[in-house]
Amino acid sequence: xxxxxxxxKLSKRGVSRRDFMKFCSAMAATLALPSSFxxxxxxxxxxxxxxxxxxxxxxxxxxxSESMLRATKPTIAEILLDVISLEYHETIMAASGxxxxxxxxDVVKNHKGKYFAIVEGAIPKKDGGVYCTIGGRTxxxxxxxxxxxxxxxxxxxxxxxxxxxxxxKPNPTGAVSVKEAVPGITVVNLPGCPMxxxxxxxxxxxxxxxxxxxxxxxxxxxxxxxxxxxxxxxERRSHYDxxxxxxxxxxxxxxxxxxxxxxxxxxxxAHMNCPTIKWNEGTSWPVQGGHGCIACAADHNWDLMxxxxxxxxxxxxxxxxxxxxxxxxxxxxxAAAGVAAHAIAGAxxxxxxxxxxxx
Numbered sequence: 001x002x003x004x005x006x007x008x009k010l011s012k013r014g015v016s017r018r019d020f021m022k023f024c025s026a027m028a029a030t031l032a033l034p035s036s037f038x039x040x041x042x043x044x045x046x047x048x049x050x051x052x053x054x055x056x057x058x059x060x061x062x063x064x065s066e067s068m069l070r071a072t073k074p075t076i077a078e079i080l081l082d083v084i085s086l087e088y089h090e091t092i093m094a095a096s097g098x099x100x101x102x103x104x105x106d107v108v109k110n111h112k113g114k115y116f117a118i119v120e121g122a123i124p125k126k127d128g129g130v131y132c133t134i135g136g137r138t139x140x141x142x143x144x145x146x147x148x149x150x151x152x153x154x155x156x157x158x159x160x161x162x163x164x165x166x167x168x169k170p171n172p173t174g175a176v177s178v179k180e181a182v183p184g185i186t187v188v189n190l191p192g193c194p195m196x197x198x199x200x201x202x203x204x205x206x207x208x209x210x211x212x213x214x215x216x217x218x219x220x221x222x223x224x225x226x227x228x229x230x231x232x233x234x235e236r237r238s239h240y241d242x243x244x245x246x247x248x249x250x251x252x253x254x255x256x257x258x259x260x261x262x263x264x265x266x267x268x269x270a271h272m273n274c275p276t277i278k279w280n281e282g283t284s285w286p287v288q289g290g291h292g293c294i295a296c297a298a299d300h301n302w303d304l305m306x307x308x309x310x311x312x313x314x315x316x317x318x319x320x321x322x323x324x325x326x327x328x329x330x331x332x333x334x335a336a337a338g339v340a341a342h343a344i345a346g347a348x349x350x351x352x353x354x355x356x357x358x359x
Contacts, residue, residue, distance in 0.1 A: 020045075030202040030277060031214065032224040044209040051204070052107050052115040055089035056146060058132050058139040059166040059175055060121030063194035064157040065091050071197040072281045084116065084204060090134070101135050108149050116204065117150035119143065122159040122166040123181040126174025143182050152186045152213065153178055156200055158296060161191035161221075168302035179220065188213060189220045191272075193296035198277050199225040219299065221271075230267035230293050233275035236260065254290065264309040265292030272297045 011020075024045065025038040057065065069092070088104040090096075095103060107115050121139075124131040129138035147153045155178045158164040166175035179187045190199050203222055206214040214222040231237065239245070240259040247253060247262055261268070270293050278285045287293055295305045 026198075027202050027205045030198050030224065030273075031206055032227075041205060041209045045205070048208045050085050051151075051208070052111050053084045053086050053118055054104055054107050054115060054146060055086060055118045055120065056139075056142060057090060058119070058121035058123050058143070058160070059173070060157065060159050060164075062091060062120075064120045065089070067194040068197045068200070070280075071201070087115075097135075104146070108146055112149045114151055117147045117153040118200070119147065119153055119155050119160045119178045120157055122163045122175035123178060124166070124173035124175050125181065126172070131173040140181055143178060147178060147182045147185050147187075150185070152188060152207075153182075154200060154203065155179070155187055155189045155191075156195045158191040158193045158195075158301070161189035161297075162299045164193065165302055167300070186213075187220050188216065188222065190225070191221065191297040191299075195297075196225075196272075196274070196277055196279065199273070225273050225277075226271045226297065228271065228273070230270040230272060230274060230287070230295075233273070234267055234287055235275065236287060260287060260290075260292040262311050263292050264294075264307070264311055266295035266298070266301075266305050266308075266312065267293040269305070269312060270295035270298055 021038065021042060024041040025035060027041055028035060028038045031037075055065075087107045088100065090100060093100060093103070121132075123129070123139045123143055125140060129140035132139040134142060155161045159166060159175075160178050163171075163175050163177050163180075166173060167177075177189075179185070179189070188203055190203065192199075199222065202224065203214060206212075206222075214224055217223055217226065231240075234240075236257060236259045239253075239257070240261055244253060244256075244258040245262040246258050246260050249263070259265070265287065267287065274285045274293070275287070278288070292308070294308045295301045298305060
């Protein structure tokens with residue numbers, strides 16, 4: 001018998017056509033596609049069978065798994081049961097031990113070249129990779145076999161994309177990214193600490209819809225998620241341009257939602273779609289909540305972007321994008337000049353009015 005399509009499975013679980021189209025529209029928006037593509041996504045998902053996927057965890061804090069468990073568009077249940085067939089995830093699966101490992105190997109052997117390998121966490125290489133072992137096998141050994149036989153590997157989170165915190169100096173375990181640990185494989189990097197699960201879902205949906213991975217940049221990141229700077233989409237950008245900066249936590253500027261650049265925000269050097277996708281059902285994100293961006297998705301941010309509460313010396317760009325100090329001084333001077341000019345003009349008009357009354 002032919003296996004049900006993704007939409008058939010969603011329908012059996014009580015998902016209405018309306019909700020299905022909302023999901024397709026959300027995916028089109030996440031992929032930075034025109035709204036008209038929602039129909040094409042729907043048509044593809046109505047026909048395609050859900051792909052097999054396995055989720056590997058190595059040197060990590062499980063933050064990306066936690067992010068996935070809190071997915072709302074679609075919910076984690078819809079991801080696990082409908083969008084993909086997640087056959088292995090050691091943290092959340094019911095099976096354990098040899099039974100769990102059998103589930104993993106069944107996918108590798110029976111669906112070679114057809115499944116998605118999702119990797120969370122860095123892979124240690126020092127001393128033969130002994131610093132991360134599962135079932136007696138090193139992470140390096142497991143990744144080589146599983147990722148080497150996958151259709152594509154999704155490196156979710158900064159640890160698997162760049163090495164993350166485990167690879168920060170002095171990197172005692174020799175932690176590296178998936179791409180460095182297993183060269184030659186097809187990898188899509190989805191960095192972030194943690195990654196936003198909507199970007200993961202959208203990447204898979206793009207493949208199911210168009211038969212190809214979304215366009216990637218030179219670091220194998222999807223343009224739709226990492227093509228723009230945080231700085232360019234930030235709701236506090238106007239305050240940056242106006243020279244209005246928070247100077248101390250809790251000050252008047254902080255309460256008014258002014259720019260956090262002076263407090264260490266790395267938005268001008270960070271690339272991710274946090275301001276548009278957001279978190280917690282799309283309600284907020286760190287900068288909106290009052291905390292500066294730490295460039296968690298940037299390559300080796302623990303080494304290159306620290307200290308997190310000290311501002312960058314300069315911001316690349318032209319015009320208003322010089323330095324915060326020059327901007328602040330310039331705006332303040334201009335504002336003062338404007339006030340003075342307004343006062344002089346006002347005084348002149350009053351004098352003219354009085355003279356006219358006397359005349």
